[in-house]
Amino acid sequence: MIKEIIVVEGKDDTTAIKRAVEAETIETGGSAINKEVINRIKLAQQRRGVIVFTDPDHAGERIRKIISAQVPGCKHAFLTQEEATSKGDVGVENATVETIRKALANVRTEYDIADSDIGWEDLIEAGLIVHPRAAVRRMIMGRILGIGYCNGKQFYKRCRMFQITKDEFTAACKQMDEEEG
Structure with a gap:
């Protein structure tokens, strides 16, 4: 079980994460991240720590920046576009179990x-x-x-x-x- 709570964009990302590892997630509901979600992420960061694991696209980077600006000290997991693309669709949900595990094994912490x-x-x-x-x-x-x-x-x-x-x-x-x- 991963101690930190993993922040993802949506339900399909949660499904992909849970196929790969035993973990809990917070879904941002896309790039229109609201104050309530930010507050849940802040609480998760205080209690257990957070790993931000968003899609390697413009929207995912936007979410990552918003969270980083408002919740200091988060950990980050990254996928390349190639690792997260299937049939022209880019997203964590398209990554293989092995690729997700590798990304989570190589998280980086903000300083x-x-x-x-x-x-x-x-x-x-x-x-x-x-x-x-x-x-x-x-x-x-x-x-x-x-x-x-x-x-x-x-x-x-x-x-x-x-x-x-x-x-x-x-x-x-x-x-x-x-x-x-």
Whole structure:
């Protein structure tokens, strides 16, 4: 049984999570997340902890940002779009049991971004921003680091928020370069 309560978008996501692991969920009801749901998430965070596990799409990222802004210290689980896509539909409900378990085994916890040692220059040097293949490289790095795909500014914020170390970042860059060949 997973101690934390997993925050998902809807009933199909809950069904997929419960197929993969023994856990309880809070459903946001989509991207129109209301005050009542936020209050339940805050209580869950205080009592047991929370893992935010939303779809790897615009709506899922919007929900993740809303929760992060209002409920500090959440853990986050991420899927790539490829892992969460079936017949053109993107969502946690489309992921395999194994993929869901892997994502939950690799959760990241938010921290105060002031404590990070990753700088904007590191992203430039790694070709994650201001580079012709920056989006592809961020997708690869997001998968390797377990922080998901996002734009350059958000990627920078996530590296800092999840306290990615210089060593982790350097190792992930090396693996990314090897994968790109």
